[in-house]
Amino acid sequence: MKKLSVLFFMAFCLFVSKRVQTMEVEVNQNLKALIVAAYNEDEAGVKKYLPLVDDPNTYLKKEELGLDEKVKFPLNALSAAAFTNKNDDIIYLLLAPERQNITPKRKINVNAAEPLTGMTPIFFVTLGDNKTNMITNLVGYGADPNHVDAEGNTPLHIAVKKNQMLTIRTLIINGATLNIQNKNGKTPIDIANTENVKEFLEEGGAKEREQENEEKLKNFIKAAWENDINTITELLKDSFFRTKNLTLKPRKLGIEGREEELNALMAAAIKGHLAIVKRLLKPELSEEKPVFIDFQNKSKDTALMLIIAEQANKETLDSKLLEVFKYLLTKNPDLNLQNSNGETVTHLAVDLSETQKEYLEALLAHDPAPDLTIEDTDRMTPLQKAQDAEKETYAKMLEKEKKEKKPKENLKNFIKAAWENNIDVIKEEINKKKLDVNATIKTEELGIRSVAKELNALTAAALRGNLEIVKELVEKAKANIDIQNNKEKNTVLMSILKRQNISRTETNDKLLKVFNYLLTKKPNLNLQNVNKKTVTHLAVNLPAIQKEYLTALLAQDPPPDLTIMDEDKKTPFKIAVEQGKYAYYTLIQVKQRQIARKPTAPTDNRELLTSLATLTKKLDSLSKIFAK
Numbered sequence: 001m002k003k004l005s006v007l008f009f010m011a012f013c014l015f016v017s018k019r020v021q022t023m024e025v026e027v028n029q030n031l032k033a034l035i036v037a038a039y040n041e042d043e044a045g046v047k048k049y050l051p052l053v054d055d056p057n058t059y060l061k062k063e064e065l066g067l068d069e070k071v072k073f074p075l076n077a078l079s080a081a082a083f084t085n086k087n088d089d090i091i092y093l094l095l096a097p098e099r100q101n102i103t104p105k106r107k108i109n110v111n112a113a114e115p116l117t118g119m120t121p122i123f124f125v126t127l128g129d130n131k132t133n134m135i136t137n138l139v140g141y142g143a144d145p146n147h148v149d150a151e152g153n154t155p156l157h158i159a160v161k162k163n164q165m166l167t168i169r170t171l172i173i174n175g176a177t178l179n180i181q182n183k184n185g186k187t188p189i190d191i192a193n194t195e196n197v198k199e200f201l202e203e204g205g206a207k208e209r210e211q212e213n214e215e216k217l218k219n220f221i222k223a224a225w226e227n228d229i230n231t232i233t234e235l236l237k238d239s240f241f242r243t244k245n246l247t248l249k250p251r252k253l254g255i256e257g258r259e260e261e262l263n264a265l266m267a268a269a270i271k272g273h274l275a276i277v278k279r280l281l282k283p284e285l286s287e288e289k290p291v292f293i294d295f296q297n298k299s300k301d302t303a304l305m306l307i308i309a310e311q312a313n314k315e316t317l318d319s320k321l322l323e324v325f326k327y328l329l330t331k332n333p334d335l336n337l338q339n340s341n342g343e344t345v346t347h348l349a350v351d352l353s354e355t356q357k358e359y360l361e362a363l364l365a366h367d368p369a370p371d372l373t374i375e376d377t378d379r380m381t382p383l384q385k386a387q388d389a390e391k392e393t394y395a396k397m398l399e400k401e402k403k404e405k406k407p408k409e410n411l412k413n414f415i416k417a418a419w420e421n422n423i424d425v426i427k428e429e430i431n432k433k434k435l436d437v438n439a440t441i442k443t444e445e446l447g448i449r450s451v452a453k454e455l456n457a458l459t460a461a462a463l464r465g466n467l468e469i470v471k472e473l474v475e476k477a478k479a480n481i482d483i484q485n486n487k488e489k490n491t492v493l494m495s496i497l498k499r500q501n502i503s504r505t506e507t508n509d510k511l512l513k514v515f516n517y518l519l520t521k522k523p524n525l526n527l528q529n530v531n532k533k534t535v536t537h538l539a540v541n542l543p544a545i546q547k548e549y550l551t552a553l554l555a556q557d558p559p560p561d562l563t564i565m566d567e568d569k570k571t572p573f574k575i576a577v578e579q580g581k582y583a584y585y586t587l588i589q590v591k592q593r594q595i596a597r598k599p600t601a602p603t604d605n606r607e608l609l610t611s612l613a614t615l616t617k618k619l620d621s622l623s624k625i626f627a628k
Contacts, residue, residue, distance in 0.1 A: 039080040057112035083124040103447040118150035126158040132170040140242040142292020145176040152182035160188040175243035224264035227273040261297040269303040270310040272320030300339040308348040335370035342376035367445040418461040437477040451498040465510025489529040497538040525560035532567040
């Protein structure tokens, strides 16, 4: 018996091991597909695989990627695009995926370094072709032009070594400095191997430009430190401030008592200057990009981390610091970045006094919540730090978050899977029968841009035209097709029509197929949203070229009630007439005539006869009483 138990246990372990290996292969396959798509400028491939990858900042070795022999180094998606792409379309897609309604599991970090070489994506521009516009755009999104790799080289060192004059000029214009020494003690000037490059760096205005840039940057960061919004506004008109993420040492800024390098956002944040922080994160000029909220200085501290470090120096809660901290959280920062000690912002919040628990509360209330399993260099999670420091309040908060996080995370992943057409995840969760398939989550919490303010899985799938998932939810999970969301009171049919209304020129075939399928399930067509509109009112608002929706609605049995009025006291027919949509009001008129001509069903006399019999008995009883 013992032998059988041991054999069973060994077999189970082998199965689990193989399953884990299979999952790892699947994860790597998605990551590989994403990197290869970025390398080949395959926009459709990037859109497909970006939401499926756990961490798109991960680098894969050249052998794993199987790309051409030009590739000599490991690549991640952004560095692959920077290395080969001839235009910036993939760069924009990776760094601003929300514009394409794409929600990655983790944001792309423009300064994510390859672990062995220490190179960030901006290095790969210099290793590839001479693409100066890409350098400018990467810097605009927060790339550090003075990042040093494992050999101590900056992108400028690489460009000088390759005699890329245009790249050299562009790097210097965007804030690259000439005096950084690599591990061999060499500056970019020292390694110049052609006369024209050396002459430009020494006498051709490069040094003067560097000094001019540093002076501008100094004034910019000092203005943020001193809460001088007028100077900030004026300086931002200068094209140099695409580089407004760059840092300077406090001594160069004339700031005493500090060691960490600061950029303008960090300076304003730790001084509690909310107006400056908002201006830096909310561009007002054309082609201006917001400050990169996840920029890390040489100690790998972010603005959020520095706020907590500043709060730690104060005995009481600083309301200005807390206000800035909470505002930064609304801008969706990456809460899982680690500083040089491996600490996340949550680790640092646990170090604060429990009288300053508002910081940890704000972090745990954020969606997505921070990853509480990350360990610092001492192999401690935030919970372990709280327990080790005997901070019971913090320990209880973190333990509660661990228990409550999973169900909501599961629901979020379920709705996202419906949005992203991931049928396997949908089937798996439906079989578990643990989720409320009709539950909704706000789109801002999901990181999804949609016509609906909140989504459940059915509406998410319907709005993307994912018919297979819609069928799975309706037929297997018994999703309620008449559920109205909390804010707008729209049903799934109404949401489809709002989505279709964005395209004024043609009918979205995928949406129409989902719409027609849902009609076969006999939904209530007379429900009204917050504006008292039915699905028929919304169908009439579509361009006449999309009349298939109204035609489908009027073909239903029973048909929708065409006498219902919206908040403006208008029926669908009146709206069609006012908008001059002849095709629509003709369709409605025809339907109304059909309804008027429909013969009335013969009255069923059974209820009447039953009532008469009952009444007769009562009369008999009364007669007997009177007779007595």
